[in-house]
Amino acid sequence: MTNTEGQIETFYDVMRRQGITRRSFMKYCSLTAAALGLSPSFVPKIAHAMETKPRTPVIWVHGLECTCCSESFIRSAHPLAKDVVLSMISLDYDDTLMAAAGHAAEAAFEETIEKYKGNYILAVEGNPPLNEDGMFCITGGKPFVEKLKHAAKDAKAIISWGACASYGCVQAAKPNPTQATPVHKVITDKPIIKVPGCPPIAEVMTGVITYMLTFDRLPELDRQGRPAMFYSQRIHDKCYRRPHFDAGQFVETWDDENARKGYCLYKMGCKGPTTYNACSTVRWNEGVSFPIQSGHGCIGCSEDGFWDQGSFYDRVTDLTQFGVEANADKVGLAAAGVVGAGVAAHAAISALKTAQRKVQDNKKKEEA
Amino acid sequence: MADDSIHTPNPNMPLPLEASRLTGDATAEDIESIRTRTSVFVYEWPVRLWHWVNALAIMILCFSGWFIASPLPSMDYAEATYQFVMGYIRFAHFAAGMILTVGFFGRIYWAFVGNHHAKQLFYIPVWKKRWWQEVVFELKWYAFLEKEPKKYVGHNPLAQTAMFFFMTLGLTFMILTGWALYSEGTGQGSFADSVAGWVLTLFGNSQIVHSVHHLGMWFIVVFMIIHIYAAIREDILSRQSMVSTMISGTRTFKDDRPE
Numbered sequence: 274m275t276n277t278e279g280q281i282e283t284f285y286d287v288m289r290r291q292g293i294t295r296r297s298f299m300k301y302c303s304l305t306a307a308a309l310g311l312s313p314s315f316v317p318k319i320a321h322a323m324e325t326k327p328r329t330p331v332i333w334v335h336g337l338e339c340t341c342c343s344e345s346f347i348r349s350a351h352p353l354a355k356d357v358v359l360s361m362i363s364l365d366y367d368d369t370l371m372a373a374a375g376h377a378a379e380a381a382f383e384e385t386i387e388k389y390k391g392n393y394i395l396a397v398e399g400n401p402p403l404n405e406d407g408m409f410c411i412t413g414g415k416p417f418v419e420k421l422k423h424a425a426k427d428a429k430a431i432i433s434w435g436a437c438a439s440y441g442c443v444q445a446a447k448p449n450p451t452q453a454t455p456v457h458k459v460i461t462d463k464p465i466i467k468v469p470g471c472p473p474i475a476e477v478m479t480g481v482i483t484y485m486l487t488f489d490r491l492p493e494l495d496r497q498g499r500p501a502m503f504y505s506q507r508i509h510d511k512c513y514r515r516p517h518f519d520a521g522q523f524v525e526t527w528d529d530e531n532a533r534k535g536y537c538l539y540k541m542g543c544k545g546p547t548t549y550n551a552c553s554t555v556r557w558n559e560g561v562s563f564p565i566q567s568g569h570g571c572i573g574c575s576e577d578g579f580w581d582q583g584s585f586y587d588r589v590t591d592l593t594q595f596g597v598e599a600n601a602d603k604v605g606l607a608a609a610g611v612v613g614a615g616v617a618a619h620a621a622i623s624a625l626k627t628a629q630r631k632v633q634d635n636k637k638k639e640e641a
Numbered sequence: 642m643a644d645d646s647i648h649t650p651n652p653n654m655p656l657p658l659e660a661s662r663l664t665g666d667a668t669a670e671d672i673e674s675i676r677t678r679t680s681v682f683v684y685e686w687p688v689r690l691w692h693w694v695n696a697l698a699i700m701i702l703c704f705s706g707w708f709i710a711s712p713l714p715s716m717d718y719a720e721a722t723y724q725f726v727m728g729y730i731r732f733a734h735f736a737a738g739m740i741l742t743v744g745f746f747g748r749i750y751w752a753f754v755g756n757h758h759a760k761q762l763f764y765i766p767v768w769k770k771r772w773w774q775e776v777v778f779e780l781k782w783y784a785f786l787e788k789e790p791k792k793y794v795g796h797n798p799l800a801q802t803a804m805f806f807f808m809t810l811g812l813t814f815m816i817l818t819g820w821a822l823y824s825e826g827t828g829q830g831s832f833a834d835s836v837a838g839w840v841l842t843l844f845g846n847s848q849i850v851h852s853v854h855h856l857g858m859w860f861i862v863v864f865m866i867i868h869i870y871a872a873i874r875e876d877i878l879s880r881q882s883m884v885s886t887m888i889s890g891t892r893t894f895k896d897d898r899p900e
Binding site for chain 2: 495496497501505506507510516517518519520521522523525531536539540544546547548549573576577578579582588589590600601602604605606608609612613616619620622623626627630
């Protein structure tokens, strides 16, 4: 089947064209259902949708970023998901991964927008810097912010890949000289799904794309606009070291006996208790490991403004507003100390004053 | 004044405190003194009960909260399965937090149905010029610039201000951020999440909520120091009872002068 105007191929067509057997296709459907947390009854639904629905084109643009999201994405552990989803979306536009370059690539970009007006999904990796009219990020000879607005205008929905697009990440860290701005603050009239992380987990990325392509709608989002199936729980809630936390068994210093025993990294500043992501369940690199499993605390890379939360090894944010590095305990102890000393001094003066008044009163009585 | 009052010398009445006098206890001076003492009932039992339950809950919350943020040294007295140190500390914190929350709502309810003084905690009459003048007066009393404090039935204007900011606003802040943090464990769609989950979104990052909740603890600790000191100091130096008032509900004035 050829890809002609008005008759877009189905996923199944694309897969078969890529030499994928029906048996592998069914495996992919059941694995996808499992990854999305759906019951087995959804497997035939996914298969049916992929066989009959025309595929949804994806345009993938890159702003101010390090491309770690793409690097993660192409390492998706589930090979079918990687091959299928990547081949499907790269058919349209991804300036980093597509074969075309230069004017040919930009022409493909315009053509895709024109051809699938209102039907394509815009995936944004990185974010637009707004300072100096967006001159800090030029792609295809134009400020990225213009390209983003242009592509977003006719998009059905937008995926914000990674911490950059979702929250701003390192380039938006204080003082944010380029005024790097997350996508949802630039594009306000389209449904946006945030997939934060630096980078996001590959399986989470393919899972989100598959869900949207299969069911033709956004997955259920949490209050911050992240897919609830991957971001509704903290690293801490599903961490395999959690029993040691509840037991009160902690790594006290790096490389101590407790570290060797695999105790909880809470005291080493692990940000698992404040970070929403799927690392402790999905893990990384084909499920091999994740930071905590390798003995280092979570740094909270999928949280808003994680570069501005002080050290990666502190669980309480430094208060730098006064120009003095201090944390809540130092400020609190100082305040309590000052007030306590003040109270003691006040009590002493009160006692002296009262004694003095008594002496004076007695004198007056004697004189009278 | 009734004919059988001891507040005015009354020729028809026998000398008061007969039993006390004749057992060698009360002196003539004592009898003069009780003639000038007056008292007023201020705090009804729900207010007093709330005060002490709230105080106990805050103590538990401060200590358990401290050990949640800075856990005790690691313990290895049992297999992790049978050891639940952090679990118990967190349980104490959450349980005390629930009691504090229920108590706070109960106290708000009592502000509506209780007596006039039950409302004082929840507002400061900033629109009254006289109120501001009396705040200044109280400040001067604490700066040793006034010889003698004035008599108040409930809180004096300075105390009312402190109560409003530290307790009414402070507890509201701690309850909101506390429930937001609690909702992180109970998960999306839970009761805690539906009532306080928005606080996490408001701050953007759960770590910030942890940090401000922690700072809030120190805010309450500072209040505790000032509150306990002021209550004991005023009990000794002022012209009215303080500590016993929160036990019996009755404010006793030590003299019968008008102001």
